[in-house]
Amino acid sequence: xxxxxxxxxxxxxxxxxxxxxxxxxxxxxxxxxxxxxxxxxxxxxxxxxxxxxxxxxxxxxxxxxxxxxxxxxxxxxxxxxxxxxxxxxxxxxxxxxxxxxxxxxxxxxxxxxxxxxxxxxxxxxxxxxxxxxxxxxxxxxxxxxxxxxxxxxxxxxxxxxxxxxxxxxxxxxxxxxxxxxxxxxxxxxxxxxxxxxxxxxxxxxxxxxxxxxxxxxxxxxxxxxxxxxxxxxxxxxxxxxxxxxxxxxxxxxxxxxxxxxxxxxxxxxxxxxxxxxxxxxxxxxxxxxxxxxxxxxxxxxxxxxxxxxxxxxxxxxxxxxxxxxxxxxxxxxxxxxxxxxxxxxxxxxxxxxxxxx
Amino acid sequence: xxxxxxxxxxxxxxxxxxxxxxxxxxxxxxxxxxxxxxxxxxxxxxxxxxxxxxxxxxxxxxxxxxxxxxxxxxxxxxxxxxxxxxxxxxxxxxxxxxxxxxxxxxxxxxxxxxxxxxxxxxxxxxxxxxxxxxxxxxxxxxxxxxxxxxxxxxxxxxxxxxxxxxxxxxxxxxxxxxxxxxxxxxxxxxxxxxxxxxxxxxxxxxxxxxxxxxxxxxxxxxxxxxxxxxxxxxxxxxxxxxxxxxxxxxxxxxxxxxxxxxxxxxxxxxxxxxxxxxxxxxx
Numbered sequence: 347x348x349x350x351x352x353x354x355x356x357x358x359x360x361x362x363x364x365x366x367x368x369x370x371x372x373x374x375x376x377x378x379x380x381x382x383x384x385x386x387x388x389x390x391x392x393x394x395x396x397x398x399x400x401x402x403x404x405x406x407x408x409x410x411x412x413x414x415x416x417x418x419x420x421x422x423x424x425x426x427x428x429x430x431x432x433x434x435x436x437x438x439x440x441x442x443x444x445x446x447x448x449x450x451x452x453x454x455x456x457x458x459x460x461x462x463x464x465x466x467x468x469x470x471x472x473x474x475x476x477x478x479x480x481x482x483x484x485x486x487x488x489x490x491x492x493x494x495x496x497x498x499x500x501x502x503x504x505x506x507x508x509x510x511x512x513x514x515x516x517x518x519x520x521x522x523x524x525x526x527x528x529x530x531x532x533x534x535x536x537x538x539x540x541x542x543x544x545x546x547x548x549x550x551x552x553x554x555x556x557x558x559x560x561x562x563x564x565x566x567x568x569x570x571x572x573x574x575x576x577x578x579x580x581x582x583x584x585x586x587x588x589x590x591x592x593x594x595x596x597x598x599x600x601x602x603x604x605x606x607x608x609x610x611x612x613x614x615x616x617x618x619x620x621x622x623x624x625x626x627x628x629x630x631x632x633x634x635x636x637x638x639x640x641x642x643x644x645x646x647x648x649x650x651x652x653x654x655x656x657x658x659x660x661x662x663x664x665x666x667x668x669x670x671x672x673x674x675x676x677x678x679x680x681x682x683x684x685x686x687x688x689x690x691x692x693x694x695x696x697x698x699x700x701x702x703x
Numbered sequence: 704x705x706x707x708x709x710x711x712x713x714x715x716x717x718x719x720x721x722x723x724x725x726x727x728x729x730x731x732x733x734x735x736x737x738x739x740x741x742x743x744x745x746x747x748x749x750x751x752x753x754x755x756x757x758x759x760x761x762x763x764x765x766x767x768x769x770x771x772x773x774x775x776x777x778x779x780x781x782x783x784x785x786x787x788x789x790x791x792x793x794x795x796x797x798x799x800x801x802x803x804x805x806x807x808x809x810x811x812x813x814x815x816x817x818x819x820x821x822x823x824x825x826x827x828x829x830x831x832x833x834x835x836x837x838x839x840x841x842x843x844x845x846x847x848x849x850x851x852x853x854x855x856x857x858x859x860x861x862x863x864x865x866x867x868x869x870x871x872x873x874x875x876x877x878x879x880x881x882x883x884x885x886x887x888x889x890x891x892x893x894x895x896x897x898x899x900x901x902x903x904x905x906x907x908x909x910x911x912x913x914x915x916x917x918x919x920x921x922x923x924x925x926x927x928x929x930x931x932x933x934x935x936x937x938x939x940x941x942x943x944x945x946x947x948x949x950x951x952x953x954x955x956x957x958x959x960x961x962x963x964x965x966x967x968x969x970x971x972x973x974x975x976x977x978x979x980x981x982x983x984x985x986x
Contacts, residue, residue: 348710367947377851379877392976408936413712415730415751416752416753416754417751417752417753418728418729418730418731418733418751419728419729419730419731419750419751419752419753420751420754421732424789435728442966466945466973469737478874479872479873479874480839480873480874480875481839482836482839482841484835484836484839484841484883485883485887486875486880486884486887487812498818504731504732505731505732505769506769506770507769507770508732508767508769508770508772509772512772512774512907513772513855515794516772516774517869519871519872520793520869520870520871521869523871523872523873524843524844524870526840527840527843527873528841528843530839531887534825538984541984553869556866557770557866557867558770559770559796559811560754561841574884574986575962576881576884576888577884577888577891578885580887580888580891580892580895581891582892583891583892583895584894584898586895587894587895587896587897587898587899587902588898589904590899590902591896591898591901591902592897592902594725594899594903594905595902595905595906595909596900597906598905598907598908598909598910598913601909601910601911601913602909602910602927604914605913605914605917606913606916606917608917609917609920609921610920612920612921613923613924614924616921616924616925616927616928617924617927617928619928620927620928620929620930620931620932621931623931623932623935624931624932624934624935624936625935626935627932627935627936627938627939628810628938628939628942629937629938629940629945631939631940631942632942634943634946635942635943635945635946636946638947638957639946639949641953641957642949642950642953643949645953646950650947652955656956656960657960657980658959658981660960660963660964661751661963661981662962664964664967666972667967667968667969667971668972669970669973670967670970670971670972670973670974671970671972672973672975673972673973673974673975674974674975674976674977674985675974675976676709676976677973677976677978686956687762687796693718696850
């Protein structure tokens with residue numbers, strides 16, 4: 347008995363060609379039902395049959411593909427547009443969104459899941475259990491990242507792996523920790539992010555391909571990488587220490603930039619002053635020399651009279667000063683009065699005496 | 704007429720019951736075994752599609768043909784260097800041989816229990832051979848490959864194919880984590896201190912260098928200035944000497960007169976004796 351069923355099925359599969367299986371069944375049934383009479387039954391039956399036939403129409407949206415199953419088995423993939431499948435219970439259709447990029451948050455959850463509140467950056471809650479990981483240099487770092495993926499093979503996605511989303515999450519966790527485990531904390535915190543993202547993406551893709559999950563990882567993006575809360579202050583202090591260092595250097599350079607030009611200016615002033623002194627001195631000497639030589643030339647012509655004239659002229663110009671006190675004393679009187687004269691006056695008198703010649 | 708239709712209805716009903724009892728579908732995600740009074744009918748499991756069986760005597764058991772998840776509870780493991788760590792792993796597996804699977808473990812929870820036993824012990828054994836840092840970092844892929852291979856072998860007799868065993872998380876117990884935090888903190892403090900003192904060192908260097916340069920610049924300027932002045936003085940002296948040397952006696956006279964003129968500019972007192980040459984004609 348069982349074998350007959352098998353044969354029948356095989357035969358049917360061989361025969362199908364144009365009309366899909368089930369149609370024959372349906373026609374036979376329909377004929378049977380035709381002969382079955384109820385008041386007004388024909389119209390009702392016809393309407394029901396029509397509705398049943400129409401239920402096979404389905405539309406695949408531009409971001410979807412249609413995956414048609416016949417008796418549960420994968421049958422075909424249809425692209426976007428209107429299509430027809432044999433109605434229930436023969437064929438059924440699934441329409442996964444294959445162009446839509448999905449997103450998984452790792453290490454944090456956005457607070458604004460509900461649509462009514464617009465997405466705002468920073469409104470999120472950390473999940474330390476997911477985000478804390480060990481680095482290759484035995485430090486702990488908190489990594490929050492997102493994974494973007496899309497369905498690259500709808501058939502694999504639907505039929506190969508149970509709970510694909512959880513699988514992606516596990517793969518993300520494992521991959522990121524493996525990559526971070528090979529990195530140094532400083533790389534993870536600073537310059538190595540690009541590389542970590544790329545390696546994680548690659549590793550995740552490898553894992554998911556191993557499971558034939560039909561998933562393509564579009565991107566792994568690190569959102570917020572920071573030291574754990576317990577040590578974050580120390581890390582921040584390092585950053586500010588680095589700033590301090592460059593501040594110190596800048597300050598010193600500012601000092602240097604301030605004093606050196608000033609010193610150069612001062613140096614220029616000193617050398618220029620010396621040059622001025624020297625040039626002036628030379629010129630003065632040249633002038634005085636010429637003056638002397640000129641006068642000397644004339645003096646040589648009439649020595650005595652020039653000498654007398656010059657002497658008298660000088661004395662005149664000195665003594666014509668209205669402030670100058672003049673005192674004429676005889677030699678005797680001078681000798682007697684010396685004890686009474688103020689000392690400085692004596693000195694002056696003596697000086698004056700030198701003018702005698 | 705009534706009798707006939709009643710018979711028809713009964714016939715249809717019976718037909719439907721027989722049909723639903725003998726026709727079954729297997730989904731794309733499933734495999735099925737057909738058992739005839741407990742004895743498997745086909746050597747191989749049935750794939751997706753429409754199938755038939757005998758009503759009443761034959762039974763269908765369905766199995767998930769997809770890759771299934773086994774997510775272990777995190778557990779504490781001791782590493783080769785006697786450190787504790789919490790290992791959270793997961794495995795991917797599928798039912799490779801439904802018949803054997805059905806005979807040995809029957810259900811998925813039953814399989815999970817087997818997986819749990821074997822993966823757990825394998826992880827424990829494998830991880831115990833490595834130091835903590837090896838587990839975290841360099842040897843991790845190797846460990847996972849080994850564990851996968853071994854568990855695969857051990858679970859084959861159960862009709863289970865292990866595809867992948869993967870360490871999801873390697874965390875330290877809280878006490879160890881605290882120690883690490885302490886070390887991280889100390890490291891950073893050291894670094895911060897180093898940066899600051901390096902900055903101060905650089906600052907002192909730069910400032911001292913600038914001070915030095917300033918001193919040199921100024922001294923150099925003074926040196927040049929002195930040289931310049933000296934040259935000027937020398938030149939002037941030479942000029943004076945050359946000119947004045949022509950008549951030292953007259954220079955002495957002239958210079959004295961000049962000096963008188965300059966020296967007695969202000970309020971001064973002159974005492975003359977009648978013998979002064981200036982007063983020669985005064986008497």
